[in-house]
Amino acid sequence: MRRDPRLEIITEAVERLVPGATPAFMTVTVTETLPGTSNPDGTPHRHEWSGKPEDLGTRVFTALYGRPRAEETLSPLAQAEDAKRARDIVGEVGILMSAGSGLWSAPWYPARPGDLVHVAYEQAGATPAVGETYIVGDAGDGLMSLQLLAVSPGRPPEQEQFSGPYATEAADCPLYGLWFEAGPHRLTVVRDGRPVHIGGAR
Structure with missing residues (x-):
């Protein structure tokens, strides 16, 4: 739950x-x-x-x-697929249309060159938990790239070909695929050495 x-x-x-304050001490x-x-x-x-910032929030x-x-x-x-299985067309369309609203309204959006994005996948059956780290780059003409930097140990060799599925050479919003498919709860975004989005926890 999040x-x-x-x-x-x-x-x-x-x-x-x-600016620059540590929330735990505020x-x-x-x-x-x-x-x-x-x-x-x-x-x-x-x-x-x-009270604490969270209390006021x-x-x-x-x-x-x-x-x-x-x-x-x-x-x-996954939410849209659940709605589709339930034959809830209104819910499915609503989810698809608002899928990026949490990303676009985030105070740190849009992504910037140099941002690090980590996606954490939970264990699924015999497949162990694994993480991938990407870096946002400047692709020119106002576009940005997303390049795979590292994959945490644990992915079986036969699955290495599936690493880096969200890498892109040029996009307006290189994080949208990660946000939509993996989900914001699996993402951690680090900018200038500071986490600006921590999925699944505060």
Whole structure:
């Protein structure tokens, strides 16, 4: 299970109020100072709320969308296939049309040359868990490439031919295939040495 991506975006926006801060060490304080009142020591009378960025993000999310709920860790493609199997054409079309919305609305989008993208695949039967790391490059004319850098140990030799399926020489959005087919919950995006998207966990 993973959190709603809209809640992640709101929380990350709060965390970025202090550039370069470590979210685990951050707190948010909202203060109301009441005019014409004072405490016995002469200081203005105040009401105050304090909490973590995630607490504030959850309050904003709840006001906009209702209480957050965990979502299944399925890629947009897998969700669309589930809807198709259920003969839910409206749901299938809706999923396909909004498949990239979480990517396009991410505060770190679009991808930049030098971004590292890691995709983690879970163990499936006898096939062990494996990860692939890609790098985004400048392909010229406003396009970007996605090149396979490394595959973590564990992939059987007979499956090596399937490595790097998302590599591309030139694309407007080189991460869309990964986002749509593998799913955002399997992706970690690192920019300038800092993770800007961590799939499946915060």
